[in-house]
Amino acid sequence: MEKVALIYTEDYLKHETGRHVEKASRLIRTLEVLENSKIYRDKIIEILKPRKAIEEEVLKVHSENLLRKIRSLAFKGGGRIAPDTIVSKQSYDVALLAAGGGLRALELINEGRFNRVFVLCRPPGHHAEHNRAKGFCLINNVAITAKKALKMGLKKVFIFDFDAHHGDGTQKIFYEDPNVVYASIHQDGKTLYPRTGGIREVGAGGGEGYKINIPLPPRSTGTMALKCLKEIILPIMKEYKPEIILVSAGYDGHWHDRTSDLMYTTET
Template identity: 35%
Template sequence: MTGGPPRFRPLAVVNDARCLAHDTGPDHPEAPARVAAILDRLTAGPLSGVLRRVRPRRAGVEDLLAVHDEGYLLRFEEACLSGASYLDHTDNRLCYDSYEAALVAAGAGLTGVDLIEGNVSPLVFCAVRPPGHHAERAMPLGFCFLNNAAVAAAYWRRHHGRRIFIFDFDAHHGNGIQEAFDEEPDVFYSSIHEHPTYSFPGTGYAEDRGTGPGRGATLNVPLPPGAGAADVARALESQVGPAVAAFRPDAFLVAAGFDGHAADDMSGLAYDTGLFGTLGLHVAAWAARWAGGRVLCLLEGGYHLEALAAGAEAFLAGLALEAG
């Protein structure tokens, strides 16, 4: 211990103004201000000296087809270009520029993988929108159109053969990520979320453990409304940590959602800001132990701007904290 201020490892932040052009209208919680709030907070705070801003590339159709149906991609693009205001459900608001924004958001994860595998930065945070973890193979859901996390994991697996542990701490179950890798034994999906009986999208029961060859490579930890830091700490110690050790991943992908904060009315969970710092510390320790420090993080939910920005900063500070 030096007794000085905390020191942080370098952190690449992938983001692009095109993600802000996804206009969901005046009354929609998934707003451009979310990303702006996070970036303002990061650049003004203790991590500012270690941030490296990187612009993403666009995801190519071949990258998206690993996760999505071609017909769905055409339907989504057509909806945007034709002036539609939503796709399938009014939750999924869009505008002319939304398809481009979604390609960039999905491409950010690919750029993140390239940064990690090119030894440019082992820690990457993609501050992008629209979010992705609810998007299914042929269906948008819950503000999500393309499954950014699943597209990145499929790319990582295909091009680098990594054994990937996906950890999703958004307040809601990432049904789309689970669906994408349900039968995949080399990509583990673990989510801590508000119990599906009480919460959108109504999936993510503890009984769901994967299918066929993927059986055992899914771990859902549903929590009751009002659950907080102690409940999450218990889940990390007794369930998620042991699952990481048993799976022995060599890469981590984090679906980072901050809507479990008590101030965020999108869930009944009662997390505090410090809990997100604890999550960052856990992921960093797992990654150091198993995965050469490789961690790719993608922004998912979080709709209370102050809690979102503070939570993201706390998580990333925990993740990047210099050990020792």
């Protein structure tokens, strides 16, 4: 079986959020499961460390004003940058490492060392906008990776997002960009934060038609989501022929996760 790189560092645990639902134990538990899996025992997974994104790379997506806000709040010891989003003393550096995880993955693929890379990182990113941190997200990791891919000369980038919550930040950043397809399967925004991701949100200007949203009603099962993936997303992907596929992997559609109303199972 082909090897898969896993990008991870214990520094990701230093983004301290207290009793917030987005907490370090998520990564600890995920790593425990992976380390007890057959693919880990068979040495299919190779764990590598991320690099830190430099501010120049982050500024391709975000404003200097946003970075200044995060830095300042971290320097003061932390606090809330948005009602639902926490910055701790080391969050700024950890956020750069999270973004750098995606960049390291891109570099490993570009060098031909791996075809598939999984980045196990936090804080998350897909709600973060150009000038706004929100939805547990400080900076938009997948958007920074996509921008880097474009700078490297790629012309066709495909972002697939299966988090239960629509990745409004990622979509907004690339809404008018025809070189980035953003496709999302999520709980209907009429019933869940961030209240976006309707089927009519298809992009604008040159990017019109390159944004695909599949909102699912509450209590939708994993079978329904997989049907949408197989019958809608994959055929579009096949026709588009992307040079790279980036995945925003959110597992909050699981029936046991209280942050959404979807009914995915572990098998999904």
